[in-house]
């Protein structure tokens with residue numbers, strides 16, 4: 221089962237925390253926790269609410285899908301739930317994000333804007349990842365969260381679900397294969413054939429269209445041949 225969480229260590233600005241809530245919502249991450257008192261102190265809670273006030277634009281109802289709060293023990297709880305702690309920090313031994321294979325269940329840990337991840341947290345981290353950049357200027361906290369979550373989303377389940385929903389033609393990065401245009405199933409590369417036909421977009425602008433079909437399924441092959449012969 222996929223499970224993803226984000227943990228911010230003692231973040232400094234409510235604006236960054238708000239932007240991270242938004243990133244979690246956009247990339248389908250259900251849990252956000254942070255530690256420290258700086259965000260809660262700077263923004264007094266609404267009366268009767270345990271949640272700190274965040275900038276207005278970050279409190280839209282669209283972000284209700286994310287369960288966020290301050291929690292000093294969040295890391296222990298996530299580890300107990302079987303999530304792999306992944307520390308996002310510039311360190312010698314860190315793997316580059318673009319080559320990183322995300323654990324199916326992961327909690328991504330980010331240090332504060334004005335410091336680094338404390339030793340106590342580092343010692344429980346199993347994986348270390350860094351973002352490839354043009355120079356040594358660190359990314360803004362919320363920007364780093366966006367980059368990491370987007371990378372996970374593209375490499376993992378998110379894109380696969382999106383593919384199935386839209387039946388679009390983006391290759392799934394961890395497996396070579398395609399969807400058949402006729403039965404809609406995901407098939408390995410070797411079982412997929414392609415038929416093409418050309419039509420005129422306007423009087424003399426030809427466009428080539430392609431359809432993929434299962435080479436080992438008679439029904440898909442027949443449908444593909446019919447499609448090729450049909451007048452568009």
Ligand SMILES: [Zn+2]
Pocket residue numbers: 400401402403404405433434437440
């Ligand atoms: Zn098929």
